[in-house]
Amino acid sequence: MGKLRALREDDDEQKEERTDVVKYRADEHLELLKPFQRATTDYVFRRLFTDRQPTRQFLVADEVGLGKTMIARGVIAKAIEALVDEVERVDVVYICSNQAIAEQNLKALNVIGADVSPFNTRLTLLPLQLEGKKGIAARKINLISLTPGTALDLKSSLGTAEERALIFEMLRKAIGLRHAGIRRIFRGGVGEEKWKGWMERMHRRDDISQTIRSAFVNAVGPEILGRIREAADLARTRVKPDYRDDLRPARLIGELRRTLARICVDALQPDLIILDEFQRFAELLHEHDEAQAPEKAAAAELARALFSYSDNCGNSARLLLLSATPYRMLSRSTDDPEQGDHYADFLRTMRFLFGDAEGAARAEDLKRELVAFRRTLQSLPDAHTAARDSRDRVQTILRQVIARTERVRLTEDGNSLILEHRPKLAIDPDDLREAKAVARVARLVDAPGLVEFWKSAPYLLNFMRDYKLRTKLQEKKLAPPAELKQAIREAQPFMITEEQVEGYESIPPRNARMRALHDTTFRDGLERELWLPPCRPSFGFPRSATKTLVFSDWSLVPDAIAALLSHDASRRMGMTKEMASRASRPIGIEDMLPMLYPSATLAALIDPLELEARFGRAHSSHGLREHARGVLSEALEPALLSRLAEDRRLAVLHLDRERGRDTDWRQVPALESNEEQDESNASVRTINAISDAFRAEAAPGHAEPAIVDLLVDHALGSPATCALRALGRFAPELPFDDPDLSAAAIGVALGFRSLFNQPESRALLDETSPTNYWRDILSYCLDHDLSSVLDEYIHLIIESDRLQYVAPKDRVRSIARTILNVVSMRPAQITLDHWSAGRTRLRENRFEIRARYAMRFAAKTEDEKGIRRTGIVQAAFKSPFRPFVLATTSIGQEGLDFHPYCSRVVHWNLPRNPVEIEQREGRVHRYKNHAVRRNVASAFGKVVGQQGGPRHDPWSLIFETARLQEVANGGMGDLIPFWLYPGDAKIERVVLLPPFSREIERYEELKSSIANYRLAFGQPRQDELLELFAKLPPEAKDKLSELQICLLPRAAELADKEEVGDGRTENENPILTQTASN
Structure with a gap:
């Protein structure tokens, strides 16, 4: 039965079941788009779906940071609105390069409702998610996320244990074997008992798609089943089976996974496919020689099957490609050929966009027009008019399949926010002594040259864990020559010791770049702050502090930055060995209960924004306290204050009880705990402690003359009450004593309990008494304007996670969970090596440095745990809380955003071309940065x-x-x-250029080419054109920008309508009657 079967008019039950979906409207999602995003969205949708000569593939190449994901969101919403009444099921498939990008963007792309989660899955696990009450087939609309590495490029032939268990279960009867040999074939690296558990769980499942199972069994056939049985017999009878190549378990499982993946493509039935940052997996778009690259050829074949999907009614999937750098944007004659060539990449991409049927011919037309355009550029300034006409012809062809918006096109100065800093780097004598000592060690073990490493980081022998120098040392450590032992001894002053770390001793940053970063990041005093100051404070004047994002070419640099900056920050916070020992015992919930209790009375009475409206802006935290003191003195009668003063520790609980604001704590649900917290049931225990305190009588104590001051500190400094008030701003439907709102506020406060339990926090606040520490916390939070910090951060969370349309109770819980995860994130542990020379051998001691002030951003693995940790680190950097410095390599960061609290990008190593500068800075030059x-x-x-x-x-x-x-x-x-x-x-833009280096001159060349490289778009030998432009007279240079190719959809819309003669009205829906060109 074809997918596009019309819904039967007489099927009353089906119509009633899907009434809410039939009424789907895109308007509420389109309203979120800015005008330039809406223009692109409308244009893309028209080219893909409604033009008389539509295209099956379209590329949105907007400049980095302008919200391509939001455009995709708009196109998805419009496509659903157009298709939902006409087809059985609308399937939207989102494909991006890794799970970190998927986790970030799925929230933005989800236009199918907050209560309908997208499927973030592997293609070969589709049989587990296709059928059942909540399966893909049961939904009218689906958003399905895949990554190429797990869905299309199946080079990791064994896959996951879950995949293998599923395949075995579907083939169980066909194989007909149950002995240990067959289990050995399928279990891979999983232990025997664990594998039995996988098989039993899979065998009990009743939601495996019977349609896919049947198709899979038929597709496998007797030949591969025979090989599986033969391999299983070998595995049963021999300890170390000598498999033939075609009997190797990895090969057999790989063949089965590819067969299953191909069947799952047909079951998926995509209507719209989003390829995000597709240049990261561009090889999947093109054919490969199976003899030379069988794995690439198999992956590309599977990708083509997905991308070119058509159902048996002739309706085909549309592809929306997203990338600011869809091909190598600039290549020079001196570049490494393996890095790619702009001209070849560009034409190959254009052939794909134009489609299989006409791609080659249309690409040749484009090529001829580009040659003509180049000739006119080479004849400037005389051929300016001819160049403009030629440029227009190129634009007309490109606009059929590409739209691109750039800041420079829409503003007088697209770079008006960029400010360049070039700190003066000074090389100290100790830097040179370390270089000499480490170079000697490297020479003696025959390790590669270390000049670039030495220029990038200090203490190389500590941080070379993934480099050949460490490997070579390990090879020689059992029998080192005398000269090597002496070299290691002479290098001792240039290694960090475990004693220095544990004693929080000073570790000088022995590297010019590291010293510059050290001075830059510590100049705002952030080492003594637990969060950034708000952009709009409740009192005083705004501070200019911001976070720092560092890009380096070398993977040892993020470790060195995270370790050295975090260690020094801890020292500056007052950390000592004694405090580290004492703080290893966290302060319990009972002792910190006053800061964990959200007071509905104080949240309602005291609001910093209302204080400002009434009294004017306070000049300091003291002034804000005085304003709040006046309000509370008016609102609370003296007799009540006198009663509250009898139990100052729990005064806020008694206040709420006296004012009738006592929440029914039996109805307060526990917030799901973050896995990184030490105590998973902290939320339950806190609620129980509060409930018990409400039932108990006030504890007798001494009278507190400053009870109003204490209540002021609670109102403006309690993490729980600040969270209650801030969350309440964004869920005004909920009263302050609502159980769900209270639960969310407690969840946030528990995150702060974890934060203030960290040894560095306790050192910073000079904690001396666990029972009174909560008072210090209230004062710190008030003085550091936590209330305004939360107002700002929650605003950003709601926009980022698209929580505007979520039910208020779910909204506050989602916000609280995000803050809890971020604030309670554990420090990273950076592993260091220390080498020493004994009498006969080298000794390698490994130890760790805590890193929270600065952290590295690198997913060591793509497993669930690694992905989750990477996601939490990114979320923390996007928050006002630590880390304040994030160090990463340029590899793999396209598509990720780090902008909410970071406006400083440090180029540790100089990028190879101007496009990389834009890509790096585009991580922070984004929406509401x-x-x-x-x-x-x-x-x-x-x-x-x-x-x-x-x-x-x-x-x-x-x-x-x-x-x-x-x-x-x-x-x-x-x-x-x-x-x-x-x-x-x-x-x-902080650029770290060593003195007297070639990088100084190269950076000037990079800056000059930033302005003009776009003119060389689509051209071979781009550096020749750039050199030609550089030699033009000044008046001709001023006119160069007029000749840049413009693919703005606003300009393109009229041109395209004239070209295709599109005269339909908006009410016509040709989607189901027109076949897109391919």
């Missing part, structure tokens, strides 16, 4: 005290005021003020 928020708050922050009402979102008001002002000034109100806004805050 930290610099933009600081500038917009500076200009419009005062409206909060003038126009805001109780329980409102101050940041929505600030940005809406800025948008209306921009529109009043004649702007669109999109890029400005959401991506760009003038002011003192900038995106800082």
Whole structure:
């Protein structure tokens, strides 16, 4: 039965069941788009679905950071709206390069409802998710996420244990064997008992798709079944079977996985496929020689089957490709040929976009026009008019399959937020002494040259764990020559010792780049802060502090940065060996209960925003306290205050009970605990402790004359009460004593309990008494404006996770879970090696440094645990909380965003071309980035005290005021003020160039080519054109920008309509009657 079978009019039950889906409307999702994003969305949808000559493939190549994911969201919503009444099921498949990007973007792409989770799966596990009440086949609309490495490129032939158990279960009867040999073939590296558990669990499942099972058994056939039985007999009778090549378990399982994957493609039935950052897996788009690259050929064949899917009614899947760098954007004659060539990559991509049927011919047409364009460029400035005409012909061809928006096209100065810093790097004598000592060791073990490593990081012998130097040392450590032992002894001053780490001794940053980073990141005093100051504080003046993102070419650099900066930050916080020992025993819930209790009375009475509206802006935390003191003195009668003073520790609980705000704690649900917390049941125990305290009588104690001051500290400094008030702003439907809102606030407060239990936090607050530590915490949170910090952060969470349309109770729980995970994240442990020379051998001692102030961003594995840890680290960096420095390599970071609290990018090593500079800085130069928020708050922050009402979102008001002002000034109100806004805050580009190095001259060349490399778009030998442009007279250079190829959809829309003669009205729906060109 074809997928596009119309729904039967007489099937009343089916119509009633799907009434809510039939009414699907894209409007609420399209309203989230900015004008330039909406223009692209509408244009892409028209080219893919409604034009008379549509295309099956379309590329959105917007400049990095402009929200391609939001455009994809809009296209998905429009496609669902158009198809949902016409087809049995709408399947949208999202494919990206890794799980970190998938986890980040699925929330943004989910337009199918908060209660309908996307499927984030492997293609070969589809049989477990296709059928059943909540399966893909039972849903009217599906969003399915895959990654090429787990779905298409099956080079890891054994797959996962779950995959193998599923395959075995589906083939159980066909194979007909149950002995240990067959289990050995399928279990891979899993132990015998564990594998039996996998088989038993899979055998009990009743949701395995019978349709796929039947197709799979038929497709496998007797030949491979025979080989499986033969291999199983060998495995049963021999300890070390000598398999023929075609009997190797990895090969057999690999063949089965590929067969199953091909069947699952047909079962998936995609309508729209999103390929995000597809350049990371571009090989899957093109054919490969099976003889030379069988794995690539198999993966590409499977990909083509998915991408070219058509059902038996002739309706085909559409592909939306997303990438700011869909091909190598710039290549030079001096580049390594293995890195790719712009011209070849460009034409190959264009052939794919134009489709199998006409791709080669249309690519040749484009090639001829590009040759003509190049000739006119080479004849500048005389051929300016001819060049413009030639450029227009190229644009017309490209706009059929590509749209691209760039900041420079929509603003007078797209780089107005960029501010360059080039710290002066000084080389100290000790730097050279280390270089000499380590070079001698490397020479004696025949390790590669270390010059680039030495320029990048200090203490190389500690951090070379993934490099040949360490491997070579390990090879020689049992019988080292005397000269090597002496070299190791002479290198001792240039290694970090375990005693230095455990004693929190000073470790000098012996490297010019490391010293520059050290000075840059510590200049704002962040080493003594647990979170960044808010962009719009409740008191005083804004501070300019921001987070720092470091890009390096070498994987040892992130470890060195995380270890050295975090160690020094801990020292500056007052850490000692004694405190580390004492803080190993966390302070319990009972002792910290006052800071864990969310007071509904105080949240309602005291709001910093309302205090500002009433009294004006406070100049300091002391002034804010005085404003709150006045409100509480008016609101609370003296007799009540006198009673509260009798039990100051639990005064806030008694206040809520006296004021009738005592939540029914039996109805408060526990927030699911983060796996990183030491105590998984902390939420339950906290709720029980609060409930017990409410039932108990007030404990007698001494009178507290400053009870109002204590309540002020609770109102403005308690993590629980600050969270209750902040969460309440974004769920005004819930009263402050609502059980779900209270549970969420407690969850947030438990995150802060973990944070303040960290040894560094206890050292910073000079904790001396566990029973009174909560008082220090309240004061710290008030003085560091936690209330404003949470207001700002929750605003960003809601937009990032698309929680606007989620039910209020689910919204606050989701927010609380995010904050809990981030704030309670454990420090990383950076492993260091220390080498020493004994009498006969080398000794290698391994130890660890805690890293929380600075961290590395690198997923060592793609398993679930590694992915989850990487996701938490990214989420923490996107929060106001630590880490304040994140160090990574450039590899694999395309598509990830780090911008909410970071506006400083450090180029540790110089990028190879200007495109990489834009890619790196595009990680932070994004929507509502930290610099933009600081500038917009500076200009419009005062409206909060003038126009805001109780329980409102101050940041929505600030940005809406800025948008209306921009529109009043004649702007669109999109890029400005959401991506760009003038002011003192900038995106800082920090470039670390060693003195007297060739990199200084190369950087100047890079900067000059940033402006002009786009003119060489689609051209071979691009560096020749760039050299030609550099030699033009100044007046001709000023006109070069007029000749850049523009693929803005606004400009393209009219041109395309004229070209294809599209005269239909919007009400016509040709989606099901037109076949896209392929």
